[in-house]
Amino acid sequence: MPFIGIDSVLLTQQFPRPFRQPISRKGLLGIGVETSNLEQFNEAYSKSLTELFKQNSHEIKRPVYCAREIAGILGFETLEEELAALSAFKDSLLPAIEKVHLFYTFIFGLKEGLVSIYGQSPNYVRIPLTSQDKNVQDFYDLISNAYPVLCAWELRQYKNASTLFLDNFQGRVCPAWLELGNAQDILAYYKGDQCNKLISAADILLRLIKIKMIPNKACFLKPEIDKISGLFGNKTQAYFIGKQCLNKITPHVPSRMKPHHLVKHPVAYLVKENPQDDGEESIIENSPLFNEVIKKINSDGGCAKYFHPDDDSREIKEGDQMVPFGKRGDQIFEKLKRARYPIEKFS
Numbered sequence: 001m002p003f004i005g006i007d008s009v010l011l012t013q014q015f016p017r018p019f020r021q022p023i024s025r026k027g028l029l030g031i032g033v034e035t036s037n038l039e040q041f042n043e044a045y046s047k048s049l050t051e052l053f054k055q056n057s058h059e060i061k062r063p064v065y066c067a068r069e070i071a072g073i074l075g076f077e078t079l080e081e082e083l084a085a086l087s088a089f090k091d092s093l094l095p096a097i098e099k100v101h102l103f104y105t106f107i108f109g110l111k112e113g114l115v116s117i118y119g120q121s122p123n124y125v126r127i128p129l130t131s132q133d134k135n136v137q138d139f140y141d142l143i144s145n146a147y148p149v150l151c152a153w154e155l156r157q158y159k160n161a162s163t164l165f166l167d168n169f170q171g172r173v174c175p176a177w178l179e180l181g182n183a184q185d186i187l188a189y190y191k192g193d194q195c196n197k198l199i200s201a202a203d204i205l206l207r208l209i210k211i212k213m214i215p216n217k218a219c220f221l222k223p224e225i226d227k228i229s230g231l232f233g234n235k236t237q238a239y240f241i242g243k244q245c246l247n248k249i250t251p252h253v254p255s256r257m258k259p260h261h262l263v264k265h266p267v268a269y270l271v272k273e274n275p276q277d278d279g280e281e282s283i284i285e286n287s288p289l290f291n292e293v294i295k296k297i298n299s300d301g302g303c304a305k306y307f308h309p310d311d312d313s314r315e316i317k318e319g320d321q322m323v324p325f326g327k328r329g330d331q332i333f334e335k336l337k338r339a340r341y342p343i344e345k346f347s
Contacts, residue, residue: 002162003041004032004101004155005198008147009206010140013214026130026140027220028241029209030151031202032101034162038198044096045197052089062291063298064200066193067207069285079211086208090231093201100205100232103151105241105249106220107139115139118172120252143249146171146257150249153180154239161185167192167199168305169259172251179248188262190305194285195297205232266319268297268346269307271333273326281306284325293323293346307332313341321346 008030015023035041046063053060056074065073067086076082107115107129114126117139131138143150148166153176155164164186171177180186189196193203209228213219219228222240229236241249270293272280284290297304300319305312307322309332322333323346336343 002034002036002098003038003165003198004034004160004162005165005192005196005200005202006030006032006101006148006151007167007193007199007202007206008103008144008151009210010144010147011210011213011219013217013219015217021132024130024132026138028103028105028140028144028147029206029213030101030103030147031206031209032099032103032151032155032164033097033198033201033205034099034101035096035198036098037096041096042197044093045201048089048092051092052085055088056085061288062294064194064197064294066200067204069194070204071207083208083211086204086211089204090208094232094235097201097232097235100229100236101151101155102209102225102229102236102238103147103154103241104220104225104238105140105147105150107243107246109243115246115250117142117251118254119250121254123254139250142251143171143174145169146174146177149180149257149259150174150176150241151239152186153177153248154241154245156180158239163187165189165192165196165198165264166262167203168303169257171257173253173255173257174249174251176245176248177257182261186262187264188259189264189303190267191303195294195303197298260315263315264301264303265317266297266300266302266321267315267317268293268302268304269312269316269320269322269343270304271307271322271324271326271329273328280325289323289325296321296346316341316343318342320344 011027011029013025050060110129113129116126118124128138146169148169152164166188168190192199218224225238320343322343324330
């Protein structure tokens with residue numbers, strides 16, 4: 001049975017204009033990496049990643065990294081240097097990939113540049129397709145975090161029956177989400193690009209494509225998409241999720257998607273000492289303990305996330321573990337155990 005790991009990114013381009021504010025333009029990209037032999041792919045991924053680190057004089061310390069971490073650890077000084085390294089990784093891994101599914105969304109020809117959302121609720125409103133004001137949420141912002149599931153929906157339109165591994169997604173309910181239903185062959189991974197090798201590969205290939213597309217004003221036109229597809233030889237299939245799909249991908253109610261039933265357990269819940277301190281996440285994810293967590297959770301086929309008591313306490317399942325990073329985490333773990341939640345402390 002084929003497996004496809006899917007990740008996505010919001011692509012934002014800035015084009016300067018003489019004596020005026022630069023023009024900001026957005027689009028969405030998704031990559032699905034497909035294999036029929038997951039064990040063989042995982043071995044090839046490990047070999048390619050080890051080679052990448054070795055060639056850049058670094059030791060690999062855990063089995064999975066996302067593209068952002070690779071750039072930070074290997075310390076690329078220029079985009080050209082990063083592009084060369086990612087291209088080498090791609091060339092090494094490509095023989096183990098059966099197909100690269102490339103999804104892209106760039107809406108044009110829209111009257112007044114506005115999109116109607118929440119049309120089946122009293123919250124109906126029209127929002128800009130794109131906004132030059134960072135404080136104004138536009139349509140691309142609205143759906144960007146849900147794009148992995150929109151890519152999954154598009155695949156299903158082509159009767160693709162693969163098991164899908166999706167990087168964690170969130171967003172407002174839209175018809176595409178409802179049409180997927182309670183599919184048993186779709187799995188969502190928190191921190192998927194740091195926990196799952198197939199999703200990580202999609203993330204790394206996305207970074208490679210993004211670097212090439214950002215300076216190109218015509219990057220979303222079909223001839224340019226065909227050129228980008230050429231990076232993967234004849235293994236690429238492209239999908240345009242455009243204006244014709246708006247009635248499916250646009251949220252029609254403001255309710256949030258609830259994908260908990262798709263989450264791949266076991267989950268390693270990471271507990272910050274200070275939930276308001278975003279900088280603590282960098283300390284955690286650069287730590288030897290985090291490396292050990294990723295090793296364990298990857299071998300178990302699960303994922304990891306930062307613990308939020310209100311939501312996550314409802315979803316704890318047998319086999320899940322808690323990883324405290326201070327006294328607060330220890331206290332939360334003791335409360336959960338006293339309340340007989342089926343969770344253990346990571347060791």
